[in-house]
Amino acid sequence: MYGPSPNRKQLRAINDETAQLMAWAPDFFIGFCYLNPTLGERAVRSEVDRCVGGLGFRGLKLEIANNARAACMKPVMQTAENFDIPVLQHTWSQTKLRLRSLHSDPDDTCRLAKRFPNTRVIMAHLTGCGFRGVLAARGIDNLWVDTSGATPEAGIVDHAVSNLGPQRVLYGSDLPIRDLPAAIGQIAGADLSANDKEAIFYHNSAKLLKIV
Amino acid sequence: MKFIDTNAWCGSWPFAPIQGKSVVHPTLPRVGYEIHESLVSCFDTLFQIDPMPGNRSLFDAFRLLKAFIPLPVINPATPAWEDHLDELIEHPSIVGIRLLPSYHGYRLNSFHVRRLVERLTEHSLRLVITARLVDERHEHPAVSIKPVQVTELEKFLNDYPRLDPLIQGLGVHELKTLSAVNGRFRTDTSFAEWEDTMKVLKRDLPTSRILFGSLSPLQVQQAQIDKVRLSSISEAQRIAIACGNAQTYFGLQ
Numbered sequence: 001m002y003g004p005s006p007n008r009k010q011l012r013a014i015n016d017e018t019a020q021l022m023a024w025a026p027d028f029f030i031g032f033c034y035l036n037p038t039l040g041e042r043a044v045r046s047e048v049d050r051c052v053g054g055l056g057f058r059g060l061k062l063e064i065a066n067n068a069r070a071a072c073m074k075p076v077m078q079t080a081e082n083f084d085i086p087v088l089q090h091t092w093s094q095t096k097l098r099l100r101s102l103h104s105d106p107d108d109t110c111r112l113a114k115r116f117p118n119t120r121v122i123m124a125h126l127t128g129c130g131f132r133g134v135l136a137a138r139g140i141d142n143l144w145v146d147t148s149g150a151t152p153e154a155g156i157v158d159h160a161v162s163n164l165g166p167q168r169v170l171y172g173s174d175l176p177i178r179d180l181p182a183a184i185g186q187i188a189g190a191d192l193s194a195n196d197k198e199a200i201f202y203h204n205s206a207k208l209l210k211i212v
Numbered sequence: 213m214k215f216i217d218t219n220a221w222c223g224s225w226p227f228a229p230i231q232g233k234s235v236v237h238p239t240l241p242r243v244g245y246e247i248h249e250s251l252v253s254c255f256d257t258l259f260q261i262d263p264m265p266g267n268r269s270l271f272d273a274f275r276l277l278k279a280f281i282p283l284p285v286i287n288p289a290t291p292a293w294e295d296h297l298d299e300l301i302e303h304p305s306i307v308g309i310r311l312l313p314s315y316h317g318y319r320l321n322s323f324h325v326r327r328l329v330e331r332l333t334e335h336s337l338r339l340v341i342t343a344r345l346v347d348e349r350h351e352h353p354a355v356s357i358k359p360v361q362v363t364e365l366e367k368f369l370n371d372y373p374r375l376d377p378l379i380q381g382l383g384v385h386e387l388k389t390l391s392a393v394n395g396r397f398r399t400d401t402s403f404a405e406w407e408d409t410m411k412v413l414k415r416d417l418p419t420s421r422i423l424f425g426s427l428s429p430l431q432v433q434q435a436q437i438d439k440v441r442l443s444s445i446s447e448a449q450r451i452a453i454a455c456g457n458a459q460t461y462f463g464l465q
Contacts, residue, residue, distance in 0.1 A: 096349050096356075130350055131228070150347055151405055152435035154428070155230045176407040181438035189434025 004064045004102055006036055008043050015047065019055045030209060031057035032088060036065040041075035048079045058209050059122075063090045068104035068112040077116040086120035086208055092128035092149070106133030113143040120208060122170065125149030127156055134160045137168070144208060147200070148172030152186035157200075166196040170205045213441055213451060214248040216458035217433075218340070219380050219402050219425025220280075222273065223255035223266060227352045230429045246437060247426075248455060249279050249464060251307070251340075257285035258315045258345075264296050271303055281464070283340060284309055287316040288324035297328070301335050307462045308338030308378075314357045315345075320368040329372055338462060341365070344381035344403055345430065362390050369394040378461065380425055384412055391416045398461060400425025401440060401453065410443035410453060419449045423458045 002010040014034050021029045033051035035044055051057040060080050066072055068089050080087045089112065094105040104112075106129045113121040121143050123129060127150040129137075134156070137143050145160055145168060160169050173183040187200050206212040252274065256266030267284040274280035284300050286293055286309045300306055309332065313320055320341070332339055344359035351357065365379060373396060380400040382390065387399055399417065402425040406412045413422055426436040440453050458464065 093350065095353050096351060127347075128349065150350065151403055151427075152432040153228075153347070153350070154430055154432050155228045159229065179405045179407065179409045179439050181442040182405060182409070182435040185435030185438040186432045188438075189432040 005038060006034075006065075008039060008047070011036055011039075011043075011047055012050075015051050015055075015057075018057070019051070022056065030059075030211070031055065032059040032061040033057045034061045034063070035076060037062065037070065037072040037076050038065050040072070044075050045079055048083065052083050052085060057085075058211075059085050060087045062087065064099075064102040064104075066102065067100055068108040073112060077112070077119045081116065081119045086122055086144075088122040088124050088146070090125065091123045091133065092125055093130045093133060095132070106130075106136045110136045110140055110143065113140050117142055120144070122146055122208075124172065125174070126160055126169070126172075127151070127153050131156065131159055134163050138163055144168050144170050144204070146170040146172030147187060148174035148178065148183065150178075152182050152189075157187055157190040158192060161190075161192055161196055161200075166192070166199050167204055169200045170208065171201045213246055214455045215246050215424050215437060215440075216455040216464065217247050217250040217426045217428065218378065218423045218458050218462075219400050219427050220250040220252045221255055221427070221429065222252055222270065223257075225255050225430065226259070227346075228430070246441075247279075247433070249281060249458075250428075251281045251283040251458075251462070253283045253285055253310050257287075258312060261287070261290060262292075263287050263290075264299070267296070267300065271305075281305060281307060281462075283307070285312060286310075286328065287312075288322065288328050289316050289318040293324065293328070294331070297331055301337070306337065307464070308332075308340055310340040310342060312342045312345075313360050314343075320360070320364055321371070325368075326371075329375060333375075339375060339377040341368075341377055341379045342381055343379055343386075345427070347403075362386050365390055365397075366393050369396055378423065381427070384409070387413065388416045395421070397421070398423055398457070401436065402427035402431065405439070408444050409439050410445045410450070414445060414449070419445070419452055420457055420460075422453045423461065424454050 018031045022031045033048055089104055089109045091104045091106055091109040094100045109123045123145045126145045126147045147157055173180055187197055254266035254270040257263035263285045270282045274282055286297055376396055378398040381403045384404045384406050398421045400423050404413055424440055426433045440450055
């Protein structure tokens with residue numbers, strides 16, 4: 001709505017809408033505080049205090065205001081560590097896109113997780129991260145991947161489970177710009193055990209977000 | 213709900229570990245997945261200059277499996293394509309042919325495509341155009357295959373107003389753009405995706421012009437089926453997209 005780099009007022013409006021959803025259905029919606037790290041440490045801490053400290057949000061969400069390698073990520077990650085909440089970072093392979101000043105490649109998000117080992121990082125958009133992204137994520141204990149993004153390409157969820165373990169993969173839909181039954185069907189139709197599918201659909205996120 | 217899959221593939225795909233999901237396995241698409249019939253093309257026709265070895269293996273593999281209808285590929289950029297077509301139309305099960313301009317390096321306005329359209333019309337065969345097989349953002353770094361552009365498709369449709377081809381692999385925005393300028397085409401569901409995709413597509417295209425296509429085994433077949441089966445459009449419309457439109461279009465029993 002406001003482009004890749006919203007200002008403080010716009011961020012507040014976005015997060016207020018999320019808070020409204022949480023108020024409507026508190027047992028269903030779990031708010032993630034949308035941030036623009038380029039606004040600086042004071043703006044980041046202020047919005048996180050308001051949303052996480054005051055409104056009960058349970059994570060931070062970062063899109064394409066900056067690359068995950070940027071210096072402005074430090075206060076974001078330290079704040080997440082202080083509140084003990086995960087950071088979801090939009091990630092897409094830049095092999096073809098070449099928009100790396102704003103978009104984060106899997107290598108960038110994996111590097112972020114390694115730089116801040118005490119902060120839990122969700123590397124969003126497994127299909128966009130691709131097979132290379134899965135391989136980059138191997139062995140990083142504070143990193144999870146979510147299954148959102150793009151059409152339901154075959155093999156990628158299976159590849160993530162076999163390389164990272166089923167406990168490292170989280171279901172994600174990317175609603176409202178993707179089809180919900182297709183997002184669910186990508187996991188339901190994967191060559192995985194019923195236990196692994198249940199873990200991806202629910203248990204892994206519940207544990208990560210400390211809601212069980 | 214029964215489905216006719218107008219966009220299924222078999223053979224070797226070099227870029228992802230999907231071999232075990234190939235529709236060559238005769239039971240996979242039918243057990244639990246509700247697929248009644250599949251129109252199948254062979255990946256081997258994509259990367260070899262001569263598509264006929266792939267086409268022949270397709271007819272051989274499915275000769276006794278009536279649920280799989282071969283949809284062979286013609287490459288009009290090869291010198292012998294008319295001989296290939298002559299060979300293909302001898303098969304009694306043929307209902308149409310598939311073109312992949314992006315993979316074979318020609319434009320839809322080429323002389324050979326014009327000649328091909330004439331030949332297909334003579335034999336009452338359907339033309340299927342694959343605009344995209346893979347999300348171009350996710351391609352292997354060694355290849356760069358651009359989808360067929362909407363402007364090229366628009367010009368093609370304008371050049372052949374009575375052809376009514378099936379154009380597969382377009383996204384919702386591309387379909388919206390193309391249908392606004394020329395609605396004389398059919399499309400499949402393989403790459404179209406938005407929240408409640410069928411409802412979104414229906415705003416710009418009559419449901420009679422939407423055919424189910426899974427792009428299996430490149431895409432998860434169950435996800436593609438659920439996209440139609442669980443859509444909020446009416447049951448009659450879902451059934452039409454799932455199988456009725458393909459039956460009518462290809463003249464299937």
